Amino acid sequence: MKTQSNLVRYTVITAAMLFLGTAEAKAAGDPERGQREFLACVSCHSAEPRLHKTGPSLANIWGKKAGTIDHFGRYSEAIVNSEIVWNAETLDAWLRNPLAVIPGTFMRVPGLNNEAKRQDIIAYLKHISPVSGEPALKPDAGANPADLSDPTPDYRVTALRLCQNTYHVTMMNGETHKFWEFNLRLKTDSTDKGPPKGQPALVGSGMRGDRASLVFASPSEISPFIKEKC
Numbered sequence: 001m002k003t004q005s006n007l008v009r010y011t012v013i014t015a016a017m018l019f020l021g022t023a024e025a026k027a028a029g030d031p032e033r034g035q036r037e038f039l040a041c042v043s044c045h046s047a048e049p050r051l052h053k054t055g056p057s058l059a060n061i062w063g064k065k066a067g068t069i070d071h072f073g074r075y076s077e078a079i080v081n082s083e084i085v086w087n088a089e090t091l092d093a094w095l096r097n098p099l100a101v102i103p104g105t106f107m108r109v110p111g112l113n114n115e116a117k118r119q120d121i122i123a124y125l126k127h128i129s130p131v132s133g134e135p136a137l138k139p140d141a142g143a144n145p146a147d148l149s150d151p152t153p154d155y156r157v158t159a160l161r162l163c164q165n166t167y168h169v170t171m172m173n174g175e176t177h178k179f180w181e182f183n184l185r186l187k188t189d190s191t192d193k194g195p196p197k198g199q200p201a202l203v204g205s206g207m208r209g210d211r212a213s214l215v216f217a218s219p220s221e222i223s224p225f226i227k228e229k230c
């Protein structure tokens with residue numbers, strides 16, 4: 001009798017495990033949907049190797065220890081000292097609630113409650129990591145800051161003049177745009193996507209709107225480029 005009930009119990013457990021196994025397989029995410037869901041991340045992350053924004057590039061995250069992406073110089077101590085390795089489980093917990101996984105992390109975003117969306121994003125992150133052994137989807141071009149390395153006259157700036165509180169930005173194509181000094185952001189992009197030396201670029205809604213960013217190759221270019229003259 002005893003043996004039989006044990007056998008029954010064993011069968012029930014095996015069936016439950018099989019069932020759970022199938023449920024897990026069904027819940028597996030879809031990398032293509034994940035690429036679209038990744039839009040929730042692109043203000044801070046790119047899927048392109050070495051293109052770091054507020055957060056590190058997520059192109060090679062799979063199987064890595066947290067806080068170890070090369071050349072990202074803005075990690076919190078909390079993530080660097082954590083012992084977490086990124087895989088399906090740790091990423092799921094992280095995306096649900098980053099602060100619960102690593103208290104003190106700089107990724108201060110409300111977690112993603114939607115399980116299906118989390119799974120899709122995780123599938124995408126796996127897909128774009130070379131160690132997954134699968135061909136990478138093309139990183140979403142729209143996710144990255146503009147490539148300013150091509151000397152296209154339409155965004156190339158030849159002169160910048162400050163008169164009272166107005167910046168006058170003269171473009172290579174002859175146009176001049178005016179901005180209230182508070183609405184023109186002076187930035188640097190020292191990567192190979194940044195503008196060539198001495199040839200800053202005007203980007204952002206400023207071409208039509210009232211705000212824009214003027215991007216320089218290096219900080220030392222900024223002051224000499226600005227002429228204070230009315």
Ligand code: HEC
Pocket residue numbers: 038040041042043044045054055056058061065066067068069074075076078079086095104105106107108109112121
């Ligand atoms: C508001 C900006 C912001 C948003 C939005 C954001 N993150 Fe982050 N993320 C960060 C920052 C900053 C870090 C570095 C955390 C630290 O240093 O503690 C980070 C770290 C990470 C890490 C760990 C990287 C490593 O090198 O260990 C992963 C994985 C991650 N984010 C995934 C995502 C995903 C997926 C999304 C979208 C669902 C997302 N993040 C949205 C800012 C953001």
